[in-house]
Amino acid sequence: MGAIFSVEEFSTFDGPGIRMTVFMKGCPLRCMWCHNPEGQSFHSQYVRSQNGCLHCGACLAAGGGILTADSISVCPQNLIRLCGTEISPEAMIQEIEGKLWMLNASGGGVTFSGGEPLAQPDFLMSCLDMLEGKTHRAIQTSGFASKEIFAEALKRCEYVLYDLKLMDSELHKKYTGVDNRCILENYRTLATSGKPFITRIPLIPCVNDTLDNITQTAQFMSQLGVTKVELLPYNKAAGAKYKMLGREYITDFDPSVPPQSHTEVFEHYGIGVKIL
Amino acid sequence: MTERVQRMKRLLLDREYRKERSEEILDFSGDIDAQTDYGIFTAYMQKTLENEKPLFYGDDIFGFNRSYAHSAICEDNGQPCFPSHIPCNNTPDYSLLMKPGLDRVMTELRQKPKNDFYDALIKVLELTLAFCDRYRQAALESGNQKLYDALSNVPRNSPTSFYEACLFQKIIIFILRVTKHEHITYGRFDQYMYPYFKADLDRGVSQEELFETLELYFLSINLDTDTYIGMQAGDNGQSMVLGGFDAAGNSVFNELSRMCMEASLELEVIDPKINLRVSKRTPDEHYRLGAQLTKKGLGFPQYCNDDVVVPGLIKLGYAPEDAIDYTVAACWEFIIPGKGLEAPNVTAMNFPLVVREVIDRHLMDSPDFATLMKHVEQGIIDKIEFLRARYNSLEKLRQHRWYRCSPIMSLMTQGCMESGKDFARFGSHYYNLGCHGAGISTAADSLAAVKKMIYDDQSIDKTTLLTALKNNFEGFAPLRNQLLACPKMGSDDDYVDAIAGQIMDYFAKNLNGKPNNIGGIWRAGTGSAMEYVRFGKVTPATPDGRMNGEPLACSFSPTLQAKPKGPLSTIRSFTKFDLSNIINGGPLTMELHSNVFRNTDGEEKVASLVKLFVLSGGHQLQLNTLNRQQLLDAQEHPEKYPNLVVRVWGWSGYFRELDPEYQNHILQRTQFMV
Numbered sequence: 049m050g051a052i053f054s055v056e057e058f059s060t061f062d063g064p065g066i067r068m069t070v071f072m073k074g075c076p077l078r079c080m081w082c083h084n085p086e087g088q089s090f091h092s093q094y095v096r097s098q099n100g101c102l103h104c105g106a107c108l109a110a111g112g113g114i115l116t117a118d119s120i121s122v123c124p125q126n127l128i129r130l131c132g133t134e135i136s137p138e139a140m141i142q143e144i145e146g147k148l149w150m151l152n153a154s155g156g157g158v159t160f161s162g163g164e165p166l167a168q169p170d171f172l173m174s175c176l177d178m179l180e181g182k183t184h185r186a187i188q189t190s191g192f193a194s195k196e197i198f199a200e201a202l203k204r205c206e207y208v209l210y211d212l213k214l215m216d217s218e219l220h221k222k223y224t225g226v227d228n229r230c231i232l233e234n235y236r237t238l239a240t241s242g243k244p245f246i247t248r249i250p251l252i253p254c255v256n257d258t259l260d261n262i263t264q265t266a267q268f269m270s271q272l273g274v275t276k277v278e279l280l281p282y283n284k285a286a287g288a289k290y291k292m293l294g295r296e297y298i299t300d301f302d303p304s305v306p307p308q309s310h311t312e313v314f315e316h317y318g319i320g321v322k323i324l
Numbered sequence: 325m326t327e328r329v330q331r332m333k334r335l336l337l338d339r340e341y342r343k344e345r346s347e348e349i350l351d352f353s354g355d356i357d358a359q360t361d362y363g364i365f366t367a368y369m370q371k372t373l374e375n376e377k378p379l380f381y382g383d384d385i386f387g388f389n390r391s392y393a394h395s396a397i398c399e400d401n402g403q404p405c406f407p408s409h410i411p412c413n414n415t416p417d418y419s420l421l422m423k424p425g426l427d428r429v430m431t432e433l434r435q436k437p438k439n440d441f442y443d444a445l446i447k448v449l450e451l452t453l454a455f456c457d458r459y460r461q462a463a464l465e466s467g468n469q470k471l472y473d474a475l476s477n478v479p480r481n482s483p484t485s486f487y488e489a490c491l492f493q494k495i496i497i498f499i500l501r502v503t504k505h506e507h508i509t510y511g512r513f514d515q516y517m518y519p520y521f522k523a524d525l526d527r528g529v530s531q532e533e534l535f536e537t538l539e540l541y542f543l544s545i546n547l548d549t550d551t552y553i554g555m556q557a558g559d560n561g562q563s564m565v566l567g568g569f570d571a572a573g574n575s576v577f578n579e580l581s582r583m584c585m586e587a588s589l590e591l592e593v594i595d596p597k598i599n600l601r602v603s604k605r606t607p608d609e610h611y612r613l614g615a616q617l618t619k620k621g622l623g624f625p626q627y628c629n630d631d632v633v634v635p636g637l638i639k640l641g642y643a644p645e646d647a648i649d650y651t652v653a654a655c656w657e658f659i660i661p662g663k664g665l666e667a668p669n670v671t672a673m674n675f676p677l678v679v680r681e682v683i684d685r686h687l688m689d690s691p692d693f694a695t696l697m698k699h700v701e702q703g704i705i706d707k708i709e710f711l712r713a714r715y716n717s718l719e720k721l722r723q724h725r726w727y728r729c730s731p732i733m734s735l736m737t738q739g740c741m742e743s744g745k746d747f748a749r750f751g752s753h754y755y756n757l758g759c760h761g762a763g764i765s766t767a768a769d770s771l772a773a774v775k776k777m778i779y780d781d782q783s784i785d786k787t788t789l790l791t792a793l794k795n796n797f798e799g800f801a802p803l804r805n806q807l808l809a810c811p812k813m814g815s816d817d818d819y820v821d822a823i824a825g826q827i828m829d830y831f832a833k834n835l836n837g838k839p840n841n842i843g844g845i846w847r848a849g850t851g852s853a854m855e856y857v858r859f860g861k862v863t864p865a866t867p868d869g870r871m872n873g874e875p876l877a878c879s880f881s882p883t884l885q886a887k888p889k890g891p892l893s894t895i896r897s898f899t900k901f902d903l904s905n906i907i908n909g910g911p912l913t914m915e916l917h918s919n920v921f922r923n924t925d926g927e928e929k930v931a932s933l934v935k936l937f938v939l940s941g942g943h944q945l946q947l948n949t950l951n952r953q954q955l956l957d958a959q960e961h962p963e964k965y966p967n968l969v970v971r972v973w974g975w976s977g978y979f980r981e982l983d984p985e986y987q988n989h990i991l992q993r994t995q996f997m998v
Contacts, residue, residue, distance in 0.1 A: 055889070057889060057890025057893060058929070058933065060920055060925055060926050061925070065932065066932050066933060120805060121802035121805050122801060147892045147893070150895075150936045153935070154929070154932035154935070155932070156929075
């Protein structure tokens, strides 16, 4: 079984063509800027949309102080839902199957994203196996996984969207909660595998948009012969979903500062830049 | 965009020119000494034209702008004797006047027997020519040499250039407007204008010059839109259909079609509202052009799928050569240009109300869902017969302001000159009536909820549901949440989509082809027009979780209560039926968040999405690009967004000029984003 929290049907930024993107629930990283906080926990969670909330308290009363299944039914505005579904690979594929011809006709396919898809390797591999030969398969990953798991996933997909967040391992730990050694290692594997892929950098103001980090990243990429990168400038709306989970969005950087893209540095290293 | 076009666009958008019109409301009551329809028509036309003054804005090369902001009043004993809404929602055959020129038409008319009909036609042409002569003189006096020269030829003679052809049409449109014709559309502009366009090209006129002429023409037809507003500002019927296929299946999308798309893309104004005819043979590049236009957020192009529409019209009895020439009326109703007077929007079926009434009356005594559906079918039949009876004679149609005679429209309708009969008195071919099918999704979702909770899961009892509905769910929040969680159209769920199919089948099978007593038949459709708000107001709570008075979905779309899985599922949900059986018109409407278009990939993907819709067998598609934040801000600060355009139902208008309930409906629709 796998845990997912959403299936998007028209994700225009997760690979070529029209794609269905399966957002898998659970991530070993805790990026400070994470805009999909519901993708962090591996467990299902009750969430409450803020827009339209009357603050009547019926949901908490029904759940004895927390949100529960009972909270869903009593909300007069129908704002509460369970985020996260346990699903078998077979059921997952069944949901996608009817739309495969549409995805294929547009030159698209299926992307597994998250959360972190590599954190649920059994489910991921089964899904990818079942889609073999049927559509274009992609994974969108932080690269945080053992090299065995990464290699297995790599064998089973046609395209990889790979995040590089921070080159400095201490800073990486500080901002994502994990060491970046295996990430850089797996990136080397990817870059030399011959598999089509795209490198993506979320640009976070004053965190990884520094000249230092960008230069190190560009150097690292160019040494591996990588010639293109996609930059995702930090979006001020990133914190929008925390309240829904009853959490506060806390950052030690100033979200209102527009991030620097330093495209000239990438270009200096022969890397073409696309800003998403 | 040339400087001249830029100047004209600025003039249009800052709206100052409107002050040059007179705000006076002329009153012809008592001045019109005529009894017959034609007598009143020509007298009204004569008086109006006598008062209209030639008005040029800037270096306008088209003129024929209204010099009065309001139409003249003309009453007899307190009743309007020349009401607006006279023949509306129709596309004439402009070439019937344009090809020969008015002089030749006049010569032909003078050889006809003398009677009221032919006299009226002659009078209308004489008045038009006299007015054009005055215009010509005014053009000379104001130094507008280009317009003066052109008016020396048109509309007396056939146009000798694309510019003259556009001017010719502008004159006709002006005459139609001052005689209170509403929602007269441009039809297949790229086809009937093409000979003039091509002749210019062959003569060596540059693409740039032709493009400038076209852009100036498009701007020119926007100048007076505020003087004929239909149901809401922007609902003016200025639709245009581009592309399509000939009988052999070859695309007729030409250089002019492309130029119209490009002009619309560059100008970003509400008119003309572009419809693009597509099919499984449409090249990807046309979809890309369409997607670029969708990105602008104007709510067009709207797509019509020839693969479904043409066979559908043939099934309804249209000759294949006419079906292939179809166009859309003001919003989306499929009609044949210049071949009759069809009223595809004469009435509408309120499906949710039928369903609610059936549930109130028959839920208790329906032991199973199949029995309930039999009652639904009967309810739909009863409603059909009620609506048919309301319009089953010319007399009744006239009471509802339909089927008024028009000498001008008769001049542009095939067969009228020959038969000596007005286009509204059956001088031409097609006299069909259409019935919209409003709220199909609300009706299907409601029945799906009943099927699931009452019959399949038996999770609630009938009395509870009936009580909850009666009380508008007050005190029944948990039940309403359960109902809201039932299958909804838009998520590719056969459970509910199959019910929608049944409803549409009942509607089509019991209405299509039924005689209408004026020599035509009835046609069933999937549109809603403004009824999505009006019917919503009069329809009590429905078992899909919709509360009293809440609006329905616009045309053929998921309800506001539904949370569709995504655009692919929505396309599948709404294309599971043979839509050629319900082809009066009415699009699937989908809202895209503007961030879909954050980069050029977005255009490519939206183009693919439209293609998938066409390959899936959809009949009509309308895409909106919206930015919720921006619309909310525009509600708060309308002054910041004077020219923000949105699609409303079958047409686009300026957001700030819409009634709040229509603004809110747009805000409540699901926006697909990334």
